[in-house]
Amino acid sequence: xxxxxxxxxxxxxxxxxxxxxxxxxxxxxxxxxxxxxxxxxxxxxxxxxxxxxxxxxxxxxxxxxxxxxxxxxxxxxxxxxxxxxxxxxxxxxxxxxxxxxxxxxxxxxxxxxxxxxxxxxxxxxxxxxxxxxxxxxxxxxxxxxxxxxxxxxxxxxxxxxxxxxxxxxxxxxxxxxxxxxxxxxxxxxxxxxxxxxxxxxxxxxxxxxxxxxxxxxxxxxxxxxxxxxxxxxxxxxxxxxxx
Amino acid sequence: xxxxxxxxxxxxxxxxxxxxxxxxxxxxxxxxxxxxxxxxxxxxxxxxxxxxxxxxxxxxxxxxxxxxxxxxxxxxxxxxxxxxxxxxxxxxxxxxxxxxxxxxxxxxx
Numbered sequence: 001x002x003x004x005x006x007x008x009x010x011x012x013x014x015x016x017x018x019x020x021x022x023x024x025x026x027x028x029x030x031x032x033x034x035x036x037x038x039x040x041x042x043x044x045x046x047x048x049x050x051x052x053x054x055x056x057x058x059x060x061x062x063x064x065x066x067x068x069x070x071x072x073x074x075x076x077x078x079x080x081x082x083x084x085x086x087x088x089x090x091x092x093x094x095x096x097x098x099x100x101x102x103x104x105x106x107x108x109x110x111x112x113x114x115x116x117x118x119x120x121x122x123x124x125x126x127x128x129x130x131x132x133x134x135x136x137x138x139x140x141x142x143x144x145x146x147x148x149x150x151x152x153x154x155x156x157x158x159x160x161x162x163x164x165x166x167x168x169x170x171x172x173x174x175x176x177x178x179x180x181x182x183x184x185x186x187x188x189x190x191x192x193x194x195x196x197x198x199x200x201x202x203x204x205x206x207x208x209x210x211x212x213x214x215x216x217x218x219x220x221x222x223x224x225x226x227x228x229x230x231x232x233x234x235x236x237x238x239x240x241x242x243x
Numbered sequence: 244x245x246x247x248x249x250x251x252x253x254x255x256x257x258x259x260x261x262x263x264x265x266x267x268x269x270x271x272x273x274x275x276x277x278x279x280x281x282x283x284x285x286x287x288x289x290x291x292x293x294x295x296x297x298x299x300x301x302x303x304x305x306x307x308x309x310x311x312x313x314x315x316x317x318x319x320x321x322x323x324x325x326x327x328x329x330x331x332x333x334x335x336x337x338x339x340x341x342x343x344x345x346x347x348x349x350x351x352x
Contacts, residue, residue, distance in 0.1 A: 164318035197246035199324060204244050229249070236246045 005086035008079065010037055012049065013091040017098050021089065028086070034074035035063050037088060038102065051102035058216065061152030065102050066091040071157040073150075073216040093157040109153050112169045117195045118176035121188025131185055143182040146175050146224045148217050155211035155221055167200030171211035171221035174202050178224035181231060190240075197232035197241055205229070248310050255307035262300045287349045294350040301342030309335030 008028050011021040024041050035053055042049040053063035058076040065074050068082050068089050079088065096104040113119075124131065133140055155171035156162055162170050169177075177196050180186045196202045202225045211221040235241040244252075273283060287293045313331030317324045 161318070167324075199245045201245065203246055203249035232246050233250060233253075236250060241246060 007086070008037060008083060009087045010041065011087075011089040012038070012041060012102065014049075014101055016100060019101075021091070028079070032079045034065070034067050034072065034077045034079060034082065034088065034090065037079060038065070038074065038090060049102070050100040059150065061150035064093055064152040064154045064157070064216075066093060066157065071154040071214050073152055073154065076216065093153050095157050095159065095162045096153065104153070106153060109156055109170070109172070110151075112173040113176055115195060116169045116173035116177040116201075117188055117192035118173050118180065119188075120180060120183070121186050121191075123185055123187035133184055137184070139182040139184055142227070143179045146179045146219055146221070149175055149219060150217060152216060154214050154216055158210040158214040160208050160210060161204055161206055165200065165204055168204045169196065169201055171205075171225065174205070174228055175211075175219065175221040175224040178228050181228065193232050193235050193241055196228050197236065202228040202232060244310075244314055248313070252307055252310040255303040255310075258303045259300070259307065262296070262303065265296070266300065284349065288351075290350060294346055297342070297346045297349065301339060301346065305335045305339040305342065308338060 005028055008026045010024045010026045012024065013019055014022045024045050026037050026040050026045075029036065035056065038049070038051050039053075042051065051063070051065070053075060054060040055062070056075045058073060061073070063074045064071060066072075067074065067077060068087075070082075071093055072082070074090075082088070090102065092098050092102050093104045096106065096109060099105050135141075135144070149172060151172065153172070155175075159168075159171055161168050174196060177192055181189055181192060205222070205225045207222055207226070209222045212219070212223070215221065232241065276282075309331040312334050313324075313327050316322050316327035316330060320327070322330070
């Protein structure tokens with residue numbers, strides 16, 4: 001077993017897109033996460049460091065960064081898993097505007113959720129009875145398989161198609177749309193299918209599967225997008241969709 | 244890419260699978276039989292079947308390839324989707340013209 005180094009060499013991105021990496025020495029601790037490392041630098045070495053986190057337990061999706069070249073949720077990424085040689089390079093998420101240091105502007109990411117109609121469209125009013133949805137129904141099982149997205153932006157950062165095509169809605173927004181397409185209570189599918197079948201929608205996906213590879217909660221947005229492709233193609237061939 | 248282009252590209256790809264197999268089989272047959280250009284032209288001349296086969300092939304290739312070129316240009320260059328689409332249409336028309344020219348030489352001339 002290689003001996004655990006007493007100190008980590010940590011390069012952090014500083015400044016805007018025209019910035020640079022600066023290197024810090026951070027004490028190595030047991031069960032240390034990447035977020036612990038960033039927090040140590042901010043609290044002990046440079047209080048001007050900007051980064052974002054909230055829950056620290058993998059629920060909120062706030063703390064995603066690029067760690068040694070891969071987008072990851074930093075609060076649940078152990079240093080031991082990614083820095084065997086004692087070196088860490090931590091940058092902001094790719095494919096998003098950079099505010100400063102490690103904090104990206106998530107606005108385009110969430111705007112695309114809106115564009116993909118990733119919002120529940122009620123089919124009932126508060127005066128109607130609550131519909132009973134069987135957890136065993138095929139549609140609900142399909143929706144449940146994609147529902148646990150924490151909106152961290154890791155898939156969006158990992159996606160080659162997002163990098164090449166700024167209009168592409170991205171894996172997270174399309175995955176969300178797929179859950180709603182399969183939600184029996186939702187009434188927004190006509191507009192949703194139009195949105196995801198347009199230019200920049202699900203048919204732009206090249207199925208590289210980087211989203212699936214990097215998703216911290218092990219979702220498979222590629223499969224969701226494939227489902228949307230099938231559903232939209234069927235709607236188009238049936239004349240329900242004009243393009 | 245929108246759903247309309249997606250359907251056209253997939254449909255033409257599906258159509259080309261048997262067409263490509265037959266085309267390759269014909270190439271193998273012609274070379275194994277050591278056929279000359281004159282031998283081949285004597286069989287294809289005035290053949291409605293070969294003219295129809297290759298006309299379908301050229302149409303499928305022109306549509307399929309031009310949609311692909313449009314995507315490559317839109318994703319890998321700084322062109323707008325509109326401009327990429329315009330260039331792709333020109334590319335498709337050139338392919339169709341070259342294909343039609345080849346068919347004419349094979350069947351009519």
